[in-house]
Amino acid sequence: MSDLIVHGGTPLRGRIVPSANKNAVLPILCATLLTKEPVRLRGVPDITDVRRILDIFRTLGSRVEMDFDTGILDVHHLDTRFDEDTDRLPEAMRSSIMLVPPLLTRFGVARIENDVKGCTLGVREIDPHVEVFERFGAAVERVEDALLIRSLRPLIATQHWLDYASVTTTENFVLCAALARGTSTLTNAASEPHVQEFCAFMSAMGARIQGQGTSLLMIDGVEELGGADFTFTEDFHEIVTFLALGAITGGQVEVRNGSPDQFPLIDRTFAKFGVHVRHEGGWSRAETAGRLKVREPFTQNILQKVEAAPWPYLPVDLLPIFVALGVQAEGSMMFWNKVYDGAMGWTSELSRFGAHAFQSDPHRVVTFGGKRLVPATVESPYIIRVAIAMLMLAASIEGRSVIRKAAPIRRAHPRFAENLRALGAKIDWVPGA
Template identity: 30%
Template sequence: MSEDVLVVHGGTPLRGEIQVRGAKNLVSKAMVAAVLGETASTLYDVPAIRDVEIVTGLLEAHGVKVSTGPEGELVMDPANVTRAAVDEINVHAGSSRIPILFCGPLLHRLGHAFIPDLGGCKIGDRPIDFHIQALREFGAVVDKRPDGLHLSAPNGLRGIKYELEYPSVGSTEQVLLTAVLADGVTELRNAAVEPEIVDLICVLQKMGAIIKVHTDRVIEIQGVAKLSGYSHRPIPDRIEAASWGAAALATHGEIFVRGAKQADMMTFLNVYRSVGGAFSVDDSPIGGGIRFWHPGGELQPVALETDVHPGLMTDWQQPLVVALTQARGLSIVHETVYERRFGYTTELRQMGANIQLYSECLGGTPCRWGRRNFLHSAVIAGPSKLHAADLQIPDLRAGFSHLIAALAAEGTSRVYGVDRYISRGYEDFDGKLAALGARTERP
C-alpha cells in the first residue's frame, strides 16, 4: 500500500531535536493495570502510537471508559468492567501480545478471561506457556477452544512461590498483575528487573499494592483485598532515545533527545562512547535530555552481548549494528535474548553491509541458543559504503534500523511497512524526521 511506504533520500546528517514520551513497554502495561483499580487511573506523557490504540480498544471492549486530555493525558475508568465478546477481542488478535496480560486483572474482576491468537514481532519463539503455567499455579482453569483460551477462577486466585526459567519481562509482568489481588503472598524468583518493570511496580504500589524487590531477582508480593486508581508519569522511552542516538552516529549528525534520562541508559551510553560516539547529559527537570553526536574521525569496532537488564538491551542491538557497519575493523554481536533477531541484516547486506551470521556463541558467555543452530551471533566488518535499496521492514525495532541505514546510505531508498510496524512504537515518526532535516516523502 502506498501509504505504508516511505521514500528516503539518504546522505544527509540528521541535526536538530526531538522529544520522547513515556516508554511504550511501560505505558501499555500500566493501561492494563488500570483494570485492577476500583477508581479511575490517569497516565501522563502517553505517546500517540498504535500499541496504545490497541490497548485502548481492548479496555473499551471490556467496558473501561477511556478519555484523552492535553499533552498525552489518558484517563481510564474501570467502574463498569464487563466481559467482552470474543469477536470484539479478536479484532485485536494478531496485532499485539498485550491481551495475555489482561488475564490476571480480568480473573480478579470478572472471574473469566479470554486470550485470542497473539501477534507481535516475529523475532523469536516467545511462547505463552510460561504465562499459562503461572496462571494455573495461581488457581486459574484454562480451557483450550478453537477460538482461543478461556480462563476461569472458580476458587479465586491464591499466592504462589514461582521461579522463572528465564527472567522474562512478560512473565514477570503477568505474575505482578495477577499476584497483587491474589490471596496470600507470592514470591517470584529469577524475575526481570528492567526499569519498565520497576516503574510498573511503582504504578501498582500507588494503587495500594505491597511489593518488595529483594536482591538476586526476587520479588515478593503481598496480596491485598482491593486496589484504587493511580496517577503516574512513566519513565521516558529509552529504546526510542537510543535509536535516535544511533541515527545521529550513523549519519554523522547531532540530535538532542529531549526527555531522555541517563540512569536507564547507562549500558547503552558506555557502548556508544566505546564505539566513538559523543554525548552530553542535560539534567534540567524541564527540557532536559541527552545530546548525541558524531565527533568526527573513525568509529571503533566493539564486541557486544545482549542480555537482560542491567545488560545491553536487545532492542538497542539493531540500531547499534547499523552504526557498527561504519566502524573500521571487526565488531562482534552476540544476541542472547531472542534467537531470530538478526533477520533484518539481510536487507543491510543488500545495501552493502558486510555482516556474517553464526550459530555459535561468539561471546564470553554461552547462552540458551548455543548448539541449537539459531543464527544468533553476527560479525560486522567495516566501514561499508551503504547504498540505497528497497527495504521491507520485518519488525518494529528492525524497522527503525532499516530507516537509519536508508538515511545513512547514498541514493534514494523505498522503505515498506513503516506504518504497520514503526507506528506501533514511535510517535509522529514522519514529523520527527522532518524536524531533523531528513529528506523523506510519501509517494
C-alpha cells in the same frame, strides 16, 4: 501508509523530547482494569497498540477519554464487563496476554485468541504465562483457536521461579499477585526500566511490592486497588534511537533524558563505535570525531562485540540500532542476541545497501563495516527497531531509499517522521505496494 521514502545524506541536528516507553504504557493500561476507581495517565503516546487497547476497553463498557494532543487519558472501569463467548482480545500485539490477570481477577475468566503475537522475534512461547496463571489457581484449557483461562475462586498467593527473566511474564505475575490472598514471591524476575515503571504505577494504585529493580519480587496481596494519577517517563529506547540517528548521519541530536543513571552500559556500547555520549542538564547528546570506527579490543585475536540479554545487559530491543552503526563503522563487530532464537535473519537484507553482515548462527551476526554503501529499497520484517535500523542506514546514505513495510515503527514511536523532519531529515510515509 506503510512504506518510508528517505532521501539520505543530511546530518541530523536539533533537540527531541521522546515519548513514553510502549513497554511500560501497555502493561500499565492493562493494570488499570484491576481497579474500579478512576485513573488518569499523563504522557500516553499516540501509537497503534495504545489505540487497540483503548478500543478493547470501550468494547468492554469502560469509560475512556483520551486526548492524544495533550497525552492525557482518563479511564474508569466501573461498568466493565467481559463475555467469553463474544469478547475478543487483539491478536496483533503481545501485550494482549497482560489483560488476562485483570479479567481473571474481576470476572473469573479470560480468553486469548490463538497464541498472541507481537514482533516477529523468533520463538516467543506462551507456556511461562500459562505456568503463572496455574500457579495462582487458574485452569487453562485449549479450545478451538483460543486458550480459555478460568478461576472458580479468588486467586491465591504463590511462590514461583521463572525459567528466564521474562518481562511480560514478570508483569503478569505482579498483576495476578496484587489482589491475591497472601504474599507471593517471584525469583528470577525481570528488572528492566519499564518493569520498574510498571511496578511504580502498581504501587501508586496501592499494591504492596518489594524488590523493584531486582531479580526477587515480593508482593503482599491487598483487598482492593484505588485510582491513581501517573506520569510516564521518557522511553530509553527512543532516546538511544535519536542519539544513534545523529551519530550515524554525522550530525548531533540532543534528547531529553530524565534517567541518565540507566545509561552507563548503553554509553559504553556507543563508545565501541567511536561515539561519545554526554548527559548534562537533563539532556543527552552523542558526539563523534569524524567517521565511525570500531574500537579494537585489547585482547588479541577476538572480535569486538555487543552482547544483548535481559537487563542489566544491553536490551535486545536495541541490538538492531547498533547493528546499523556497525555496518557504517570502519572495522568488524560481533552482535549476540542471547534471548531470541532466529531474530537476526533480517541482516541479510542489509546487503541491498552494499553492507556486509554475516550470520554465523541463529543468535550471532558479524558486520564488516566501513564499506561504501548505496541507497536501496529494502523490506523490513515485523520488528520495530529493525525497521528503524534500516531507516538509520538510509538516512546516512546520500540518495533515495525505500523502507518497505515500516509500519511497525508506529507501534512504539508517535510522530516519528515528523520528529525526524524537525531534525532536517527528508522522509515521508507513502502507501505500501
